[in-house]
Amino acid sequence: MRTLLTISAAVEGPLDAAVVRCLIAHVGCALGTVYVKNGKEELRKKINAYNNAAQNTPWVILVDLDNSHSCAPALRQAWLPNPAPRLCFRVAVRQVEAWLMADSGALANFLGVSQGKIPANPEALPDAKREMVNLARASRRRDIREDMVPRQNGDRVVGPAYTSRLIEYTDQYWRPHVAAQHADSLRRALDCLKQL
Numbered sequence: 507m508r509t510l511l512t513i514s515a516a517v518e519g520p521l522d523a524a525v526v527r528c529l530i531a532h533v534g535c536a537l538g539t540v541y542v543k544n545g546k547e548e549l550r551k552k553i554n555a556y557n558n559a560a561q562n563t564p565w566v567i568l569v570d571l572d573n574s575h576s577c578a579p580a581l582r583q584a585w586l587p588n589p590a591p592r593l594c595f596r597v598a599v600r601q602v603e604a605w606l607m608a609d610s611g612a613l614a615n616f617l618g619v620s621q622g623k624i625p626a627n628p629e630a631l632p633d634a635k636r637e638m639v640n641l642a643r644a645s646r647r648r649d650i651r652e653d654m655v656p657r658q659n660g661d662r663v664v665g666p667a668y669t670s671r672l673i674e675y676t677d678q679y680w681r682p683h684v685a686a687q688h689a690d691s692l693r694r695a696l697d698c699l700k701q702l
């Protein structure tokens with residue numbers, strides 16, 4: 507029996523961890539330890555340690571581009587100009603929500619919206635998280651609206667169960683191979699993982 511390659515990971519938050527877990531399983535590897543940091547800056551503080559670990563074992567680091575740099579290569583160069591040979595340092599353009607939106611059929615079914623409402627080019631969105639909330643707002647399902655849309659007059663940008671709902675979607679419905687056809691940074695991430 508063939509032993510699966512184990513890949514460890516470091517990510518910004520719980521949703522990113524679910525996405526990485528799905529991607530690693532999709533390429534036929536085993537998930538190692540996943541370090542979930544509290545945001546981008548916490549992840550950046552530890553990047554050299556993860557890079558050192560990747561000298562010997564396979565690692566993936568996933569970070570959102572957001573609006574911090576003009577493009578993914580600029581962020582990677584600024585954060586880690588010399589990645590270890592066994593490190594797959596990937597950037598979701600502009601947020602990991604764009605990757606989840608790129609499987610428009612699965613997302614439409616999950617949210618209870620028309621597939622035509624899902625943006626055709628989610629990586630071009632300036633704020634995919636806001637668009638995801640707006641899609642949930644248009645849902646035919648009350649539970650989706652209550653969980654993912656923030657309360658009026660509140661200061662939150664997402665609903666109380668936004669992350670847990672998207673983790674559920676990622677774990678049970680999202681198809682990375684379909685999404686990769688509509689999200690180039692996701693396609694590149696899958697290619698990088700396959701090369702490990």
